Amino acid sequence: MAKLRAGIVGAGISGATCAGVLAAAGWEVDIFDKARGAGGRLSTRRLDEGWATLGSPFISARRDPFRSQLREWVRQGWLEAVRGNIMKGRATVSWTQAQLQNHYRPLIEPSQLVRNLMGGARLHTLSRVTRLEPRTIILENGVVHGNFDCVICSVPTPQAIPLLAALPRLQERLQTDTRYQPVWSFIMRWEGGPSADVIQFEDELLNLAVRQFDSEGRWAVHSTTAFAETYLDASPMEASTRAASALMGLLGLPWPVEVEAAHLWKMARPTVQQGGFWLGDRENRVALIGDGIAGAGVERAWESGTRLAQALVQAETELAL
Ligand SMILES: Cc1cc2nc3c(=O)[nH]c(=O)nc-3n(C[C@H](O)[C@H](O)[C@H](O)COP(=O)(O)OP(=O)(O)OC[C@H]3O[C@@H](n4cnc5c(N)ncnc54)[C@H](O)[C@@H]3O)c2cc1C
Structure with missing residues (x-):
């Protein structure tokens, strides 16, 4: 047949x-x-050393069957549960307060994970x-x-x-x-700042920063929807400069932030x-x-x-x- x-x-x-x-x-x-x-919105950006995720930083499961699927991907060495310190605003918070239970991050390039599927x-x-x-x-x-x-x-x-x-x-x-909400996403490096692995900002411009797997100084930083809507037509340079200066202010960084990559997701998440x-x-x-x-x-x-x-x-x- x-x-x-x-x-x-x-x-x-x-x-x-x-x-x-x-x-x-x-x-x-x-x-x-x-x-x-x-990969789509789980695609990867190749950098001089290694790779970084400009799209979804986490893969999370609320229920089965995806929960079992994630456990299987952990077993295969594709993911690990998110660990480390989480900051919300200026406070250190627990996984539950940050709503990061059952959140995993990729150990292999997310685009490769999608390719494997x-x-x-x-x-x-x-x-x-x-x-x-x-x-x-x-x-x-x-x-x-x-x-x-x-x-x-x-x-x-x-x-x-x-x-x-x-x-x-x-x-x-x-x-x-x-409708889809837009997000500007950046890969940044900075010195100093809090010893956290995930930072949830309580801010109008920046939403989230996630330390990249296997990297001391590299972070994925996501803007808020309001920032992305304001800078929808901006160049990557202009959006990066604005986001880096917001980050320096929020974290009280003494040295300039280095922006390695920037990407505007015009359609990051659907609203309905x-x-x-x-x-x-x-x-x-x-x-x-x-x-x-x-x-x-x-x-x-x-x-x-x-x-x-x-x-x-x-x-x-x-x-x-
Ligand atoms: C910055 C950011 C942060 C996010 N954070 C999270 C999070 O923390 N947790 C979470 O669960 N989700 C998060 N998401 C959302 C999540 O990434 C998406 O919901 C999910 O990846 C969507 O998958 P998909 O297959 O539906 O679509 P997509 O991944 O968008 O795949 C669609 C594919 O279609 C291709 N395509 C489009 N048009 C054409 C065409 N005309 N011809 C051929 N190919 C075409 C595209 O290139 C793309 O590869 C985030 C997304 C972004 C951008």
Whole structure:
């Protein structure tokens, strides 16, 4: 019997997980991403020495099955529970006060972790998708990939809407007012300051700083949404200068802060969700997954991809949308 075929748009955690579950069940899976590699909002920035995360610094689980999945990734050496000292404002706080229970941080590059989830699926990088049609994915360069048993789109909602022009019923069901909050994210180094590993700022400009794995002096620093909205059109240099000066003031640092990388995530976290784990158009064999559908965060994105793949595998030739 011919293998069932899935075409997936987006190699973030939702698309990668979906791809891996389908591939493990014997489906032939092609996954297309516009970026150079896998990861999406869990992608990694390579630096002179090592790597750093500009996206989600933590992977956390509120419930099963993701909790068991994280324990398995810990066993494989991909993650470790967040440890160390946490500061909230100027006070040292406990894990519970900081709401960091069941939070893990990656020991391998998060983009590699996401890549590992794809199993035997084929990843096509630098492959921007511009249009979806029934059972079909069309790339920016005009190449058409068709005859899929299911096309799965895992990109943030505002990026999915223009891809769905040929699928008006699905487009209509998508809550087009799904907004995403932006975040400016920086990799910084500084000397002095508090001996913490995680700093939760109580500030209008900066939100969070997380010491990077295996690095004494390197931190990931995230802005607040208000900062990102103010500096939406700023250059990385301008945003970095403003964030570094805010950080020096907050931590009372005696020396200038060095900013090694800066990235604006225009769509860091959705403010609303569709409800459910996926949105499907059974007749045209297209489904939407990801945090814009299932709700903000890595756990919901993972659940979204896993649940759709499991439903497709269970339904076999019948599309379970
Ligand atoms: C700064 C920051 C901090 C965060 N902190 C946390 C946290 O502490 N805890 C938490 O749980 N979550 C956090 N999140 C959110 C979390 O990272 C996301 O919810 C999750 O990674 C979303 O995964 P996804 O697969 O739905 O989407 P994505 O990871 O966005 O994947 C979508 C993929 O689609 C690709 N794509 C888009 N358009 C196209 C196209 N036209 N053609 C081809 N490919 C395309 C993109 O390149 C991307 O790889 C944070 C996010 C950011 C940015």
